[in-house]
Amino acid sequence: MSAASGVVLLSHGLDSGPNATKTGALAAVAEDLGWTARRLDYRDLDMRGMADAAEPRIQRLVDAIPVDGTPCVLAGSSFGAFISGLASIQRTVQGLFLMATPPRIPGFPQPFAMREGVRTCFVHGWHDALCPVDAAIAFARGHRSEMLLLDDDHRLANHVVPIAHHFGWFLGHIVA
Numbered sequence: 001m002s003a004a005s006g007v008v009l010l011s012h013g014l015d016s017g018p019n020a021t022k023t024g025a026l027a028a029v030a031e032d033l034g035w036t037a038r039r040l041d042y043r044d045l046d047m048r049g050m051a052d053a054a055e056p057r058i059q060r061l062v063d064a065i066p067v068d069g070t071p072c073v074l075a076g077s078s079f080g081a082f083i084s085g086l087a088s089i090q091r092t093v094q095g096l097f098l099m100a101t102p103p104r105i106p107g108f109p110q111p112f113a114m115r116e117g118v119r120t121c122f123v124h125g126w127h128d129a130l131c132p133v134d135a136a137i138a139f140a141r142g143h144r145s146e147m148l149l150l151d152d153d154h155r156l157a158n159h160v161v162p163i164a165h166h167f168g169w170f171l172g173h174i175v176a
Contacts, residue, residue: 006071006094007036008171009064011057011080013100014050017043022099022156025164026075033171035073040064042080050079051107057083058090065091073174075167078102078131078154085114095174096120097167100128100154103135112139120145121170123163125152146170 008030010023018039027037040061045053061083065072073095074084081098082105088096096118104111114120122145124136131154140147148166150159 005034005036006073006174007038007066008073008075009061009084010037010039011061011074011076011084012039012042013076013078013080014046014053016077016080017041020077021160022077022163025160026097026167029164029168030073030171033168035171038064046079049107050105053079054083054105054108058086061087062090065093067091071174073097073171075099077156079105082112085112086110088115088118089113093118095170097123097170099123099156099163100125100131101136101139102131103139114143116143119170119174121148121166122146123148123150123156123166125150125154125156125159127152128154130154 012020012023018041023039030037042057045056072093074093075097076084077099081101122136122140124133126133152158
């Protein structure tokens with residue numbers, strides 16, 4: 001199955017930016033497959049702290065999701081994965097590719113959630129000290145989501161190439 005052309009919206013983590021290694025690798029894969037890759041920049045919001053940046057981040061991402069029927073996939077890492085899930089509740093997307101997803105953001109009242117029925121892949125490190133792997137597994141199991149578990153930590157820095165490869169496979173199976 002080949003990828004449909006559409007847009008991939010990439011959301012970075014808290015101590016990162018739109019030019020981070022994983023974000024760049026996923027953007028390159030998406031573009032090679034004919035998707036438009038947009039790397040959102042939340043650094044101006046992140047200066048407020050996680051709890052205060054969460055709602056404005058979600059709104060910025062929701063505002064970027066096409067409303068004209070263009071297929072859209074949200075991809076994010078850590079805080080970016082958290083807000084991608086919550087944004088998917090507000091607008092229709094065809095896929096979620098979520099790396100090192102936290103179950104909660106300290107000080108933010110809403111736990112992680114996502115739209116039911118959206119094709120989702122969780123990527124998580126077995127040694128993630130910030131976001132417990134057991135919580136990620138339980139969430140993925142409860143939603144019958146695909147999951148890629150890697151011998152890595154929260155940053156997943158040792159597996160950028162395999163993650164990018166899996167992202168290409170994931171995009172290739174998105175049905176618009």
